[in-house]
Amino acid sequence: MVVAMIFNLAFAICTFAGAKYGFGQQMTWFIDKPGYLRYALLYWWLGQNFYLVTAIIAKISIAMTLLRITPNKIHAVILYTISALTILVGTMFVLVSIFECTPVDFFWNRLTKSGKCVDPNALVGIAYTASVVAAIADFILGLLPCFIVWNLQMNRQTKIALAGIMGLGCIAGATVIVRIPYLSAYKHADFLHATHAVSICSNIETGVGITASSLATLRPIFRFLRDTTSGSRSRKRPTENSYPLSSVANNSDKHHWADTVGGYHSMSTTITGRQPSMQNGVFTSLIENLGVKGVQFEELISLDADTIRSLRSIPPISPLPNPPVTNKTYKIKSPVYGVIFLFKYLRDQTPTTPEAPIDGTYDKTAPENLFFAAQTIQNACGTQAILSVILNQDSASSTPYPIDIGDELRSFKDFTTGFPADLRGEALSNSETVRTAHNAFARASPFVDETVRTARDEEGDVYHFIGYTAVNGTLYELDGLQPYPISHGECDAEGFPEKVIGVLQRRVARYPEGETRFNLMAVVRDLRARAREIGDVEMLQREERKRRAWDWENTLRRSNFVGFIGEVLKGVVGMKEKEGKFDEWVQKAKGETERRLRR
Structure with missing residues (x-):
């Protein structure tokens, strides 16, 4: 996830720099600023590639994190499948984006050089495919934690909170879906202006994804700040208010830890x-x-x-x-x-x-x-x-x-x-x-x-x-x-x-x-x-x-000896009844008990 944050930082820098040189502006804005167009296109090209790499790494990082906490083989298969699809489709989109034009620098030097670029319709088709895969991956990575944490050994409130935090990836998936209608702007002649919505959604998607996967690491920091400011202990000794002195879980619970x-x-x-x-x-x-x-x-x-x-x-x-x-x-x-x-x-x-x-x-x-x-x-x-x-x-x-x-x-x-x-x-x-x-x-x-x-x-x-x-x-x-x-x-x-x-x-x-x-x-x-x-x-x-x-x-x-003791007792009782000494035996036992109680 650190690598994803580095690429996302580069993406953000390109976005800010591109905004300075004309991101979101119509082509008429560049009439008296012809030098700005070259830099605007360059930062757009760099930013898109940084975004694509960030999205791939962030999803893989979330999947690897979930793999570390799930013992379920079905969950593991799902996560590996999502990771493979993300890498395959994402890599394809990155390569197409990098080599969209021939030569590569024709993308931002189109006013001064000659060259050619791929058909915009093909680029839009690849973008649609990558977005659908990304949305599916985000929703699976956002919903799967709910199933993973539900069987963990923790109270219901903690489970809900943890599932909610880890499920923030669903927001990233929703952002991808919102972005899909704007992808047609790739083939717009004035695409620096037309793709501003794509850029905004892309920033939200990667930011939410990285934040969601990093929230769990903030817990030790919050605990440290709490301890240093309030003087409270991060973990208390067992008291009657913190840890019950006897187990409260039933042995039939498969997650129960028995007293041994x-x-x-x-x-x-x-x-x-x-x-x-x-x-x-x-x-x-x-x-x-x-x-x-x-x-x-x-x-x-x-x-x-x-x-x-x-x-x-x-x-x-x-x-x-x-x-x-x-x-x-x-x-x-x-x-x-x-x-x-x-x-x-x-x-x-x-x-x-x-x-x-x-x-x-x-x-x-x-x-x-x-x-x-x-x-x-x-x-x-x-x-x-x-x-x-x-x-x-x-x-x-x-x-x-x-x-x-x-x-x-x-x-x-x-x-x-x-x-x-x-x-x-x-x-x-x-x-x-x-x-x-x-x-x-x-x-x-x-x-x-x-x-x-x-x-x-x-x-x-x-x-x-x-x-x-x-x-x-x-x-x-x-x-x-x-x-x-x-x-x-x-x-x-x-x-x-x-x-x-x-x-x-x-x-x-x-x-x-x-x-x-x-x-x-x-x-x-x-x-x-x-x-x-x-x-x-x-x-x-x-x-x-x-x-x-x-x-x-x-x-x-x-071993449970209750059944054995019961059978032995039934055998002794049967033997005494057969000998006709059962009542005498019971009375003798009562007398012995009374004598013990009087001592």
Whole structure:
């Protein structure tokens, strides 16, 4: 779109310069200004060609933008077809316009040179064809966003506003239609005067098209101006007025993000009287379902740097089949890609400001290769914290062992490159691949109505996941509820354990004395791969047993045992009735219940 704006600027300059030399004037006006006619024709010729190139590039740019946000294959086919037609017909019109006369400069030197130009009727016919294609393209590019945004994960008001903004292209299409009756002026003998309406409509068409496709990029600017003038935060912490503490979407909604990992995987999870815990098998299986290879999660039982360092250098337990000759204390080095921290959100904690968080500093000029997404929906902060680490450790510049994130996540990361944090968060929340993998670990329960929130839910404890990882020599805290990534200073792979533990200890110290409900999980290389590298058979077998246990636990998690329990209960009741001891059994059970209640 920047290229389109450059050509449109050139078009506007030609329009202003041409107006000075006689655009819109009748031929009699040039009788006493013969030198002006040459420049008027030259600027008309240049302006038309700049307009044609601008229109082509603007439409292609809008189509490419829509391709980045639509997962629908039919929409993609439509957009590619429109792009191909626009390029084909537009290029044909540009070539005819440039070489309309032979020699080319005869167009503006016709008073002093000899030459010839194409039949005006042929030129008008090509102009009609190009205008019809342009009008169809503008209307499709204007109406298609309505269908694209309707299934996005956002409220109806936002959908309508976004569709309206992106649909401004319809105005450009209407302008093209209005211009069509004036195209016959191309064959008018006094065409500098006759084509003034064509010039006006062309300026409106390109201006509206460029404006419509650029409006979305103004959002970060407006947010910055709002924050600097009013002192308001660009993204608030969850409160009872901003984020409900329980899901309000029904599980039947295909765009619903389920509450997973035992109720601790949500953005703002209500927990009453329970100790939060992480399940390494769930997180490991989740990223494997997303196509990530060679990574697993390890829960850390103590908040000290030695625990993290121990994950980077593991000595072999059993003898190596071919031990290195020059290294008697052979250890395999392996990175800790980052850590995921689960903590209780304090409602009465001093809030952060747009200028500075409680700890660290906002990196408002973070490097482009840093993946940071704002959290825009509930029940996704666990998945988002995981991806914040994984997607920042996939290149050799970040780690000696880059993570293989797979085709799906690679495509998603490439797709969102250059997006602001809020738009990247919207893209994440609307990713069918990520949502499907996330929801695969939701607990099956036919009795949970997530559309109902109780006062107890709203008053319960709220927990949140965030990620810490080192990128480009800096330790970053990646919290989707913050407006920017938080920098905690310089940090390399060797210094990561001490640096991140220091940050976490300062965070924990801000909690009331006796608060112990925290969990920390490290993102590390697959321990099975490391076992194979050092030839540790015992470690490999232990990790394989762990994986089988994880698979079994995940299978149980996704299973609904209500039917099984019902069948077992019916079998027991049938057996008691057959033995004639059903009433006696019921009375005994009642007595046991009464005794428990009296204790």
